[in-house]
Amino acid sequence: MRGNLITGSLLLIFSVVFWFGADAIPKSSLSGSVGADGLPKMLAIALGVLSAGFIAQTLLMMRAAPAAANAGREEKSGEFSLYLRAFGMIVIGVGYLVLVPYLGYMLTIGLLLLTVAIYNGKRPSAGLLLFAVLGSVAFYLLFVRILDVPLPAGFWPRLIG
């Protein structure tokens, strides 16, 4: 319930920010009666109205069932650690994003496979290492050789000369 209230408030703020962002869109003489800012502004207003309605709905529900609204507070701390675990996957993805231009695709994808597997509960072992190595070779062959995708090579070409 509280989550809904916070979400609704954030959406309302976002709608205001979006409206101002739309207002800053340059005007063009090529536009008709409704310019490039027309639909964005309408969407911002619609979102604002819906968010306000969502907040009102949540407040009504909280007033009608306050016991249920307060229930489960103890469970929230456990959920928070699950949220953090989930966002850890994004951190791993960002790490890949940062490293791949330097280390090259093959090495970085191997590190990604290794990291994701360990992060999700697999213990470090020779089998896991083999999975990461074979996986990186398989991905390299599939994407770089077969599909001809010019994935970053990193510093290796310069090193090899």
Place this chain on the structure above:
Amino acid sequence: MEGLYYGWQAVTSMPVLLAAIGGVTWGILGGALPGISPSIAMALLLPFTYNLPPLVAVVLLAAVYVGAEYGGSIPAILIRTPGTNSAAATVIDGYEMQRQGRGGEALGLSLVGGTIGGLFGLILLSTLTEPLASLALYFTPPAYFALGILGISIIGSLSEGALLKGLIAGILGMMIATVGTDPISGVSRFTFGNPNLLEGIHFILVMLGIFAVAELMMQAGEDRWTEGTKPDAQSARLRLPSIATLWRLRRAQAIGCVLGAIEGAIPGGGGSVASFLSYNEARRWSKEPEKFGKGSEEGVIAPETANNVVSATAIVPTLSFGIPGSNSTAILLGGFLIHGLQPGPMLFTTNPEIVYGLFGGLFTANILMFLIGAVILGPCIWLVKRPKPYLMAAIFGLVVSGVYAIDHSLFDLGVVLGAGVVGFVMRKFGFPTLPLILGLVLGYMIESNYRRALLITNGDHMVFLQDGVSLGLLACAALIIGMSAIREIRRLRNPVNLEEAAAQ
């Protein structure tokens, strides 16, 4: 005749055949993995379709959808865990048959029922799509604008009974669609000086993030995947039903066909609704209803027939009007749009080889599903038993690699990760994601037709009410939203229901 010619060409074309084989195989394997829905399996392949010929690309995606509907029944029967939502009804009697040592029979019923359902759905798809699409020839820009609004309204109001959340998600999707260069005047919007955003945010990136990355985040935060008990090797051998058995089960199959056809064509319907409805109706009309829940063959074949009918009929509104009614058809629509193909009536005249070729490809895919399904059981069981961390790592690897294949840009990967966060937060807070995807995919169509209509009438908004089709569609949208709002208000006023809702 022309349609038959294009269909035959597709059936006998090697690239289309390979796409169908690859799509069905990937679909069965992906569908067999709990947590990988048909839409995620399709989304993972989207970047690969970029460089494929248009027909091959859409057949590949559609074949994945077909294969996944069968694949989901494998773990449902063997380890009581549906691989896809549509296979949830199959668990009831399918797993019971497995416990009785008749798992192979259940798998055979699922495979044959699914093939029959898929072919029946294909007949409906090929006969209904063109007449419906020809209705859209009467559509003017105001009507197309209204159609887009109606599509989002329907999906928003059907989404898990949370009207406001569904509509908010749709609006957010349309907001994302405004990023980039304005299609009419050419000015840049919400690009913040970043040249990577000038072409807007590609819907593939958002789909990959919302479906695949968000699911990986959910998996990391929960223990939803089960490796389950080891399936008994003997009962895991596929046993195809005899003709006599199929004839005996004809009523259950017919129920699956009818309900699958209806639910598939309704936006927001889908395989899971169709399969449960079919299960219930098959039990109601069965001569042996007491057997349901105890290993009834009808309890397996009815839902499995239904969910494969849906895989074809769900494509009807997508092809006819360009309005997808489910996550999977939204991705299929994405496959069309990537290749510059706009589903609708014009597609039948400008690119008939694509439409009829798709029908031919789907025919091939359904036949291949039967053939491949008969032999792929072993690899499926092996895959289901793999440790979850390995599977998650492989899928994440596919996502980060596939994204780069689109535009060779690491910025796109950042967008996918951001969309993944959005998708995760939406799911955690109970916001449906399909309206957001629809808003994103339809946003351009809605805005361009809205402004085109106003350009024609010099800014007179009355055109949306003066055009009969537009007025009708907008009235339908208002009615749907109004009825959903009344339901929500009644729910709020009822104290008993309020506590249940507050506890959600």
